[in-house]
Amino acid sequence: MTNKYIFLLLGGLLSAICAFQKGIPPVGETGGLDAKVDSLLALMTLDEKIGQMTLFTSDWDVTGPTLREGYKDDIRAGKTGAIFNAHTAAYNHELQRIAVEETRLGIPLLFGYDVIHGYKTIFPVSLGEAASWDMEAIEKSARVAAEEATAAGLHWTFAPMVDIARDPRWGRISEGAGEDVFYGKKVAAARVKGFQGGDLSAANTLLACAKHYAAYGAVQAGRDYHTVDISERVLRETYLPPFKAAVDAGVGSFMTSFNELNGVPATGNKHLLTDILRNEWHFKGFVVTDYTSINEMVPHGIAADEKAAGELALKAGVDMDMQGAVFYNFLKKSIAEGKVSVEQVDVAVRRILKIKYELGLFDDPYRYGDPELEKKVILSAAHLEAARDVARKSFVLLKNQDRTLPLSKGLKTVAVIGPLADSKKDLLGSWHAAGNAEDCVTLLAGLREKLGAASTVLFAEGCKTLGRSKDGFAEAVNAAKRADAVILAVGETRGLSGEAASRSMIGLPGVQLDLVKELVAICRQADKPLAVVLMNGRPLAIPWLAENAPAILETWFAGTQGGHAIADVLFGDYNPSGKLPATFPRNVGQVPIYYCMKNTGRPMDPKNKYTSKYLDVPNSPQFPFGFGLSYTSFDYSPVLVDKTVFGRNDKLKVSVRVTNSGSYDGEEVVQLYVRDLVGSVTRPVRELKGFEKIFLKKGETREVEFTLRAEDLAFYTRDMSFKAEAGDFEIFVGGNSDAENSAKVELR
Ligand code: GLC
Numbered sequence: 001m002t003n004k005y006i007f008l009l010l011g012g013l014l015s016a017i018c019a020f021q022k023g024i025p026p027v028g029e030t031g032g033l034d035a036k037v038d039s040l041l042a043l044m045t046l047d048e049k050i051g052q053m054t055l056f057t058s059d060w061d062v063t064g065p066t067l068r069e070g071y072k073d074d075i076r077a078g079k080t081g082a083i084f085n086a087h088t089a090a091y092n093h094e095l096q097r098i099a100v101e102e103t104r105l106g107i108p109l110l111f112g113y114d115v116i117h118g119y120k121t122i123f124p125v126s127l128g129e130a131a132s133w134d135m136e137a138i139e140k141s142a143r144v145a146a147e148e149a150t151a152a153g154l155h156w157t158f159a160p161m162v163d164i165a166r167d168p169r170w171g172r173i174s175e176g177a178g179e180d181v182f183y184g185k186k187v188a189a190a191r192v193k194g195f196q197g198g199d200l201s202a203a204n205t206l207l208a209c210a211k212h213y214a215a216y217g218a219v220q221a222g223r224d225y226h227t228v229d230i231s232e233r234v235l236r237e238t239y240l241p242p243f244k245a246a247v248d249a250g251v252g253s254f255m256t257s258f259n260e261l262n263g264v265p266a267t268g269n270k271h272l273l274t275d276i277l278r279n280e281w282h283f284k285g286f287v288v289t290d291y292t293s294i295n296e297m298v299p300h301g302i303a304a305d306e307k308a309a310g311e312l313a314l315k316a317g318v319d320m321d322m323q324g325a326v327f328y329n330f331l332k333k334s335i336a337e338g339k340v341s342v343e344q345v346d347v348a349v350r351r352i353l354k355i356k357y358e359l360g361l362f363d364d365p366y367r368y369g370d371p372e373l374e375k376k377v378i379l380s381a382a383h384l385e386a387a388r389d390v391a392r393k394s395f396v397l398l399k400n401q402d403r404t405l406p407l408s409k410g411l412k413t414v415a416v417i418g419p420l421a422d423s424k425k426d427l428l429g430s431w432h433a434a435g436n437a438e439d440c441v442t443l444l445a446g447l448r449e450k451l452g453a454a455s456t457v458l459f460a461e462g463c464k465t466l467g468r469s470k471d472g473f474a475e476a477v478n479a480a481k482r483a484d485a486v487i488l489a490v491g492e493t494r495g496l497s498g499e500a501a502s503r504s505m506i507g508l509p510g511v512q513l514d515l516v517k518e519l520v521a522i523c524r525q526a527d528k529p530l531a532v533v534l535m536n537g538r539p540l541a542i543p544w545l546a547e548n549a550p551a552i553l554e555t556w557f558a559g560t561q562g563g564h565a566i567a568d569v570l571f572g573d574y575n576p577s578g579k580l581p582a583t584f585p586r587n588v589g590q591v592p593i594y595y596c597m598k599n600t601g602r603p604m605d606p607k608n609k610y611t612s613k614y615l616d617v618p619n620s621p622q623f624p625f626g627f628g629l630s631y632t633s634f635d636y637s638p639v640l641v642d643k644t645v646f647g648r649n650d651k652l653k654v655s656v657r658v659t660n661s662g663s664y665d666g667e668e669v670v671q672l673y674v675r676d677l678v679g680s681v682t683r684p685v686r687e688l689k690g691f692e693k694i695f696l697k698k699g700e701t702r703e704v705e706f707t708l709r710a711e712d713l714a715f716y717t718r719d720m721s722f723k724a725e726a727g728d729f730e731i732f733v734g735g736n737s738d739a740e741n742s743a744k745v746e747l748r
Contacts, residue, residue, distance in 0.1 A: 033354055033357055033358070034350075034354075036357060036362075037350050037353045037354055037357065038350075040105070040107070040353060041346060041349060041350060041353070043105060044105065044349070046332060046335070046342065046345070047078065047079070047332070048078045048104070048105060048107070049342075049345050049346070049349045050079075050327050050328060050331050050332065050345065051074075051077075051078045051079045051080055051081050051328075052081035052082075052107065052320075052349045052352050052353065053081070053319060053320050053321060053327045053331070053345070053348050053349060053352065054074075054079060054080045054081065054082070054320070054321055054325065054327055054328045055080065055081075055082040055083070055084060055110075055112070055288060055320050055321065055322045055323065056068055056071045056074055056080045056082075056083055056084075056323060056325075057071070057083070057084050057085045057323055058071055058083055058084070058085050058086035058095075059071070059085075060085050060086050060087065060091070061085035061113075062085075063084075063085060063114060063291065064291030064292060064323060065291070065292065066292060066323060068323070068325070071083060072095070072098060075095060075098045075099050075102075075103070075109065076098055076102050076103065077103075078103045078104060078105070078107075079328060080109075080328075081099075081107060081109060081110065081352065082109060082110035082111070082112060082156075082320065082352075083095060083109055083110075083111055083112070084111070084112035084113055084114075084156075084158070084322070085113060085114075086111060086113075086153075087111070087113055087119075087149070087152045087153060087154055087433075087434060088152050088153060088369075088374070089151065089152055089153045089369030089370055089371045089373075089374055090153075090369075090371060091153070092111050092152070092153030092154070092368075092369050093153060093366055093369055095109060095111075096108060096109055096111075096153075096365050096366060099365070100365045107353075107356070108356060108361040108362065108365035109365075110155050110156055110207075110352075110355070110356060110359075110361070111153060111154050111155050111156065111368070112154070112155070112156035112157065112158060112209075113149065113154050113156075113157060113158070113433060114157065114158045114159065114431050114433060115145045115146075115149045115154065115157040115158075115159060115195075115206065115433045116157070116158075116159045116160075116161065116175060116431040116433065117129060117141065117145070117429065117431065117432075117559065118141070118144070118145050118148070118387070118432070118433060118435060118559065118560070119145050119148035119149040119152060119154070119378070119433050119434055119435075120148055120152075120378045120379055120433070120434045120435055120436070120439070121144060121145075121148060121378070121379050121380075121383040121384060121386075121387050121435075121439075121559075121560055122387065122427075122428050122429070122432050122433075122435035122439075122440075122559040122560045123141040123144070123145070123386075123387050123390050123391070123559045123560075124390060124391050124394040124429070124556050124557065124558050124559050124562075125174045125175070125429035125430065125431075125497075125537055125556050125557045125559075126160070126161065126174065126175050126176055126177065127173060127174045127175070127176065127177070127178060127537065127538070127556060127581060127582065128391075128394040128395075128429075128555070128556030128557065128558065129141055129187075129390060129394055130176070130177040130178050130183070130187055130394075130581035131394045131395070131396050131554070131556065131578040131579060131580060131581050131628070132390065132393035132394045132577075132578055133183075133577075133578070133579050133581075133669040133691060133693050134390075134393050134693055135186060135187070135190040137389065137390045137393050138187055138190045138191060138194065138390075139190040139191070139193055139194035140194065140386055140390065141194065141386070141387075141390050142159075142160075142190070142191045142192075142193070142194025142195045143194040143195075143197070144383050144386050144387070145157070145194075145195070145206070145433075146194065146195050146196075146197065146204060146205055146206040147204050147377050147383070148377055148378045148383065149206055149433075150203060150204050150205065150206055150368045150369070151204075151369065151370060151373040151374045151376075151377050151378060152369060152374055152378070152434070153368055153369025154206065154368065154369075155206065155207055155359050155361070155368055156206065156207040156209065156253065157195055157206050157207070157208060157209065158209045158211060158255060159191065159195065159208060159209060159211070160176075160187070160188055160191035160192060160195075160208065160209075160210065160211075160246065161175040161176045161211050161212065162176060162177070162184060162187075162188040162191075162210050162211070162242035162243055162245075162246055163175075163176050163211075163212055163215075163216045163217035163239070163242075163257075164176070164178075164179060164180075164181060164184050164217050164218075164238055164239050164242065165178065165179060165217035165582065166179045166217065166218075166582070166583075166592045166593075166594045167217070167218075167219070167221075167222035167591055167592050168222070168506050168538045168539040168540070168541075168582065168584075168585065168588075168591060169221065169222025169223070169502050169503055169504060169506060169538075169588065169591060170217065170219060170222040170223075170224060170502055170538075171224060171430075171496070171497040171498050171499065171500070171501030171502050171503070171537065171538065172216070172217070172224065172497075172498060172499055172501075173217070173497070173537075173538050173539070173582060174429065174430060174497040174498055174537030174538055174556075174557075175430070175431060175498065176217070177242070177581055178580075178581030178582035178625070179581065179582045179583060179594045179595070179596075179625060180581070180594075180595075180596070180625060180688050181237070181238055181241050181242070181687075181688075182687065182688040182689060182690075183581065183688055183691070184241070184242040184245075185241050185242050185244075185245035186245075187242075188210065188242040188243070188245045188246045188249065189245045189246070189248070189249040191208070192208045192210070192246050192249035192250065192251045193249055195207075195208040196208050196249075196250060196251070196252065200252060200355075200358045200359055200360075201358060201359060201360035201363070201367075202360075203360075203367050203368055203370075207252045207253060207355060207359060208246070208251050208252060208253070209251070209252075209253040209254065209255050209288065210242075210243050210246035210247070210251045210253070210254050210255070211254070211255035211257070211290070212255055212256065212257030212258065212259075212266070212290055213243055213254050213255060213256055213257055213266060213272060213273075213277070213287075214235070214239055214240060214243060214257060214261065214266060214272055215228045215230060215235055215239040215240075215257070215259065215261055215266075216228070216257035216258065216259050216266075217239065218230050218234075218238075218239060218259075219259055222502050222591065223502050224499065224500050224501070224502045225258045225259065225500075226259065227259065227260055228259045228260060228261050228262070229261075229262055229263075230261075230262070232720065233681070233716045233720065235261070235262075236716055236720075236722075237715060237716050240276070243277075244281055247277075247281045247282075247283050251285065252285040252286075252355050252358070253285045253286050253287070253288060253355065254277065254283065254285065254286075254287045254288070255287070255288050255289070255290055255322075256269075256272075256273070256287060256288075256289045256290055256293055256318065257290060257293075258290050258293050258296060260300055260302070264302065265293070265296070265297050265300045265302055266293075267289050267290070267293040267294055267296075267297060267313050267316070267318060268294075268297050268302055268303070268309070268312035268313050268316045268318075269316055270315065270316040270317060272316075272317075273287060273316045273317030273318065274316065274317040277317065278317060284351070284354075285351065285355060286319040286320060286348070286351035286352050286354075286355055287317055287318050287319045287320070287351075288318075288319065288320040288321075288322050289313065289318055289320065289321055289322045289324065290322060291322050291323050291324075292322070292323050292324040293322070293324070294306070294309050294310055294313045294318070294321050294324045294326040294327075295309060295324040295326055297309040297312060297313070306324075306326045306329070306330060307326075307329075307330035307333060307334060309326060310326040310327055310330045310331055310334060311334050311339045311340050313326070314327070314331070314334075314340050314344055314345070314348065315340060315344065318348070319347075319348035319349075319351050319352055320348070320352060331345065379439060379560075384560065384561055385561075387559050387560050387561040388561035388564050388565045388568070389565075390559075391555075391558040391559055391561055391562055391565035391566075392565045392568050392569060392574045392576075393577060393578065394555075394556060394558070394578055395553055395554060395555050395556075395558075395565070395566070395569050395576050395578050396553070396554040396576065396578035396579060396580055396627070396628040397551075397552075397553055397554075397569075397576040397578070397628060397629040397630065397631075398534075398546070398552040398553070398554055398584075398623055398627075398628075398629065399546065399549065399550070399551055399552040399629070400550075400551045400629055400631070401550045401551065402550065403631075404529045404530070404531055404550040404551035405529075405531055405551045405553070405569075405570060405572075405631065406569070406570060406571055406572030406631060407485050407487075407529060407531070407570055407571055407572075408571075409450070409451060409455075409571050409572075410454075411451070411455055411484045411485050412455060412456065412484055413455065413456045413457075413458060413482060413483045413484050414447065414451065414455060414456070414457050414458070414483055414484065414485050414486075414487060415457075415458040415459075415460065415476075415479040415480050415482065415483035415485070415486045415487070416443060416444050416447055416457055416458065416459050416460075416487050416489065417459070417460045417461075417462050417476045417479060417480065417486060417487070417488050417489070417515075417519065418461070418462055418463075418476075418488045418489035418490045418512070418515070418533075419461055419462065419463055419464050419465040419489075419490065419510075419512070420443070420465060420489040420490060420491055420533075420535045421442065421443050421444050421459060421461070421487070421488075421489035421533075422442045422443070422444040422445070422459060422461070423442060423465075423493075423535075424437040424438065424440040424442055425437035425440070425494065426465075426492075426493055426494045426535060426557060427440040427441075427442065427494075427535075427557055427558055427559060427560070427562040427563070428440065428494060428557065428559070428560075429494050429497075429498070429537060429556070429557030429559070430494055430495070430497055430498025430499070430501070430537060430557075431498060431499075432494075435559075435560065439560050440559075440560050440562060440563070441560070441561055441562060441563035441564050442562070442563045443487070443489050443533060443562070443563045443566050443567070444457065444459050444563065445563045446562070446563025446564040446565070446566060446567035447487065447563070447567045447570070449564070449567070450564075450567040450568070450571055450573075451571075458479040458482060458483055459479070460472065460475045460476040460478070460479040461475075461476070462475070462476035462515045462519075463476075463510060463511050463512060463514075463515050464510060465490075465491070465492065465493045465509060465510055465512065466493065466509050466510045467510050467511070468510065468511055469511070470511055470514065470515075473514075473515060473518060476515060476518075476519065477518060477519070477522060480519050480522050480523065480530075481522060481526070483528070484528060484529075485528055485529040485530070485531075486519055486523055486528065486529070486530040486531070487530075487531050487533060487570065488515075488516060488519055488530060488531070488532045488533065489533045489535060490508055490512040490515070490516060490532065490533075490534065490535075491508065491512075491534045491535035491536040491540070492509060492535070492536040492537060492538070492540075493509075494537065494557055496509065496536075496537065497536070497537025497538050498537060501537075503538075504588070505541075505588055506538060506539070506540055506541045506585075506588050506591075507540060507541050507542065508540065508542065508545075513544060513545075516532065516544075516545060516549065517544070517548075520548050520549055520550075523550075529550065529551070530549065530550055530551070531549075531550070531551040531552075531553060531570060532545060532549045532551065532552045532553070533553050533555055533566055533570070534552060534553065534554045534555060534556075535555055535556065535557060535558070536554075536556065536557075537556065537557060538582075539580075539582050539583060539584040539585065540584065541584070541585055541586060541587045541588055541622070542584070542622065543586050543587065543622060546622050546623070553566070553569060553570065553576065554578070554580075572631065572664075575630055575631045575632065575664050575665065575666040575667070576628070576629070576630060576631070577628070577630060577666060577667035577668070577669070577693070578628045579626050579627060579628035579669045579671075579735075579736065580623055580624070580625055580626060580627050580628060580736075581625070582594075582625065583595060583621045583623070583624055583625050584621055584622045584623040584624075585621050585622060586617050586618065586620075586621060586622045587617055589614070589616075589617065590614075590617060590619075590621065593621055594625060595621075595624055595625040595626070595685075595686065595737035595738075596625075596684035596685065596686060596687050596688075596737075597684060597685060598682050598683070598684060598685070599682070599685050600612045604619045624736055624737045624738050625736070625737040626669070626671050626688070626735070626736040626737040627735075627736040627737070627738070628669070628735075628736070630662070630664070630666045630667070630668065631662070631664040631666060632660055632661070632662030632663060632664040632665070632666040632698060633660075633661045633662040634658055634659065634660060634661065634662075634666075634668045634696070634735060635658070635659045635661045636656050636657070636658055636659075636733065636734055636735075636739075636741050637656050637657035637658075637659075638656075638741060638743070639654060639655075639656055639731060639732070639733045639741050639742055639743040640654070640655045640656065640743070641653065641654050641655075641731065641743050641745055642654075642655075643745070644743075644744070644745050644746065645745065645746045645748060646710075646745060646746075646747060646748070647710075647747075647748050648710045648724075648747075648748075649710075650709070650710075651707050651708070651709055652707065652708040652709070652745060653705055653706075653707060654672060654690075654705065654706045654707075654708060654731055654733065654743070655703055655704065655705040655706070656670065656703070656704055656733045656741070657701055657702070657703050657704075658670055658694065658696065658701065658702055658703075658704055659696070659699075659700070659701040660696035660697060660698050660699060660700050660701075661699075662698060663698055664698060665695070665696070665697045665698055666695070666696065666698075667693055667694065667695045667696075668693070668694055668696065668735060669691055669692070669693045669735065670691065670692050670693075670694060670704045670733065670734075670735070671688060671690070671691045671733070671734060671735065671736065671737065671739065672688070672689050672690035672691065672706045672708075672731065672732070672733050673686040673687060673688055673689065673731070673732040673733075673737060673739065674686065674687055674689045674708070674712075674713065674729055674730070674731055674732070675687075675729060675730040675731075675732070676713060676715070676725070676727065676729055677727065677728045677729060677730060678727050678728065679715065679717070679725055679727070680717045680718035680719075680725060681715075681716075681717060681718050683715065686730075686732060686737065688737070689706075689708065689712055689713075690706040690708075692704050692706075704733075706733075708731075710724040710747055711724065712724075713729065713747060724747060725747075726746075726747050726748055727746070727747060728744060728745075728746050729744070729745050729746070729747060730742050730743070730744050731743050731744070731745060
């Protein structure tokens with residue numbers, strides 16, 4: 001028997017003995033889960049209960065503004081039941097042993113970490129993954145992350161982030177699935193399924209956490225942590241549905257958001273945490289706050305002090321306090337004063353203990369984490385290949401004038417230029433967990449491997465991503481002049497998006513655009529191909545690039561295998577198939593701009609001054625939601641409907657025939673949008689109601705069929721009842737949200 005099994009057997013035996021000695025009812029004892037939890041609860045002191053409601057960070061990673069000393073002592077004293085930012089099997093087993101063997105009841109710890117787009121094998125940032133429109137790929141990414149994270153002793157990830165985001169100034173747009181509700185629901189479900197699998201007690205499945213609840217993406221001015229003030233209709237129609245999709249997918253935990261919502265911070269918002277989450281959605285898991293967000297209700301001005309903030313949070317429906325130590329410091333006093341009750345504490349502790357039972361931690365606290373498995377699965381060839389595949393699928397071809405791409409592998413000399421061409425760390429993006437920059441394959445490395453000895457690959461950084469120095473321009477110009485083709489990698493550093501990384505201007509930072517202009521001019525003059533590779537965590541405003549660069553490939557932050565994946569696409573080993581999950585504005589002045597806006601009473605009319613428009617920029621975006629080119633082309637037949645009038649119990653069949661009319665095999669995301677022409681409240685000019693990613697060989701034609709029912713057209717009507725209203729609808733089907741190919745139908 002390998003030492004792995006001895007390790008596990010001893011761990012399990014030891015924990016069973018410890019548990020028996022400490023009176024914890026072993027799993028499998030008579031009575032269901034509730035009985036086990038209640039019998040354990042009956043043994044717990046108030047301090048031990050409050051300990052279970054307290055989450056502290058280890059000092060292995062810093063993901064927020066405060067750190068505590070002595071978290072091991074807190075574990076030993078039973079003052080914390082969960083630790084985040086600690087990982088590796090060895091370290092987590094050391095901490096778990098303290099909890100299991102050195103505390104009075106030996107209740108196992110819960111280990112959490114921000115495994116957002118990979119644990120050590122890093123996948124594209126979430127907005128990039130969302131650009132794949134491939135639910136299998138997105139689920140696969142979460143599954144690989146769970147395999148690696150659980151091998152490293154983790155039980156819980158603070159993901160998926162399911163915040164709808166329509167403001168690219170907000171750095172956290174990079175962490176989610178973009179601007180669309182229908183699509184955001186699909187991605188939320190795929191990520192929860194990928195992390196949690198079908199059995200939370202399995203040693204390779206990870207408890208997921210839907211965050212940040214709620215409407216964090218609607219912060220005013222795109223400024224992180226700022227105020228959110230939206231109508232109940234916008235809350236329910238736009239920001240809540242992906243959270244509900246996560247609940248329906250079985251997510252086991254929720255995280256509150258930092259922002260206030262309509263005057264009440266989410267962390268103290270009973271309407272969100274109890275009325276909706278518990279009473280309407282019947283969510284059974286537990287709710288953890290975001291990092292010290294209970295404490296932050298004091299500066300929010302909704303609580304006079306932290307003790308009052310803790311009372312507000314508990315009464316609203318918070319179960320666990322992340323890092324704030326507010327429950328830890330004040331809850332006993334609040335109970336003694338009668339401000340909150342032990343029964344309210346018991347409700348929270350029950351929810352947490354249930355999840356620990358469901359994870360199998362009472363059965364075997366050492367179930368997760370195995371040094372042998374770590375070596376076997378982390379950065380495995382299969383995981384690296386998966387990361388490369390998902391990355392390829394996440395790229396969006398924004399422009400390809402005169403078929404600049406794909407480049408020929410027969411090129412003698414290729415110049416790879418730009419501050420992101422050989423940057424390992426930026427490929428990781430934000431929230432890269434245990435990902436190491438050293439493991440990343442840069443664009444330069446990927447190209448060199450792709451082209452091999454037959455070609456010469458020149459490299460010149462040209463400039464830094466940030467900063468004003470143009471000292472490197474001459475070398476870059478020289479490399480471009482010597483080459484047969486130029487690949488220019490520009491964009492953002494990974495630190496310019498993610499948390500606390502809002503930008504008021506969303507163009508290329510530093511002097512990168514000046515570098516691009518010089519090189520585009522040189523290549524245009526020499527009639528040599530130039531492709532811009534963008535690496536960024538948000539939609540950028542790139543009007544000059546869009547106008548003048550021959551080819552633009554959006555690669556987001558592509559992860560550990562980024563360089564290989566980009567090289568695969570640039571040289572035609574993979575035909576790009578990604579579509580934008582968020583609108584690219586022409587400039588930041590257009591923000592917020594997204595495809596499903598309202599028509600207004602004065603829709604833009606170029607022949608009429610008095611209509612809704614700007615004097616200095618069109619209303620249309622640079623690149624719309626759902627947009628992405630391919631090396632081939634796809635032709636759509638007119639939209640066919642099997643009936644033009646349908647009733648509440650009918651299924652409406654909508655179909656198109658799609659033909660690959662170009663010279664490459666390729667994938668197309670066929671998208672279906674619906675416009676409700678008249679409602680009891682105004683309705684968006686269109687809304688995504690279906691999509692299907694299909695592969696067509698060159699010349700191949702396929703029929704794609706969608707089914708619409710009345711419930712698919714439901715919305716919050718004038719009296720806030722959620723239903724579809726009779727009337728006329730226009731259905732659009734095409735390759736992006738600007739599709740004109742349409743048919744009209746009537747719902748009776
Ligand atoms: C951070 C983030 C949240 C993350 C948590 C733990 O402040 O807002 O997304 O999961 O703290 O690191």
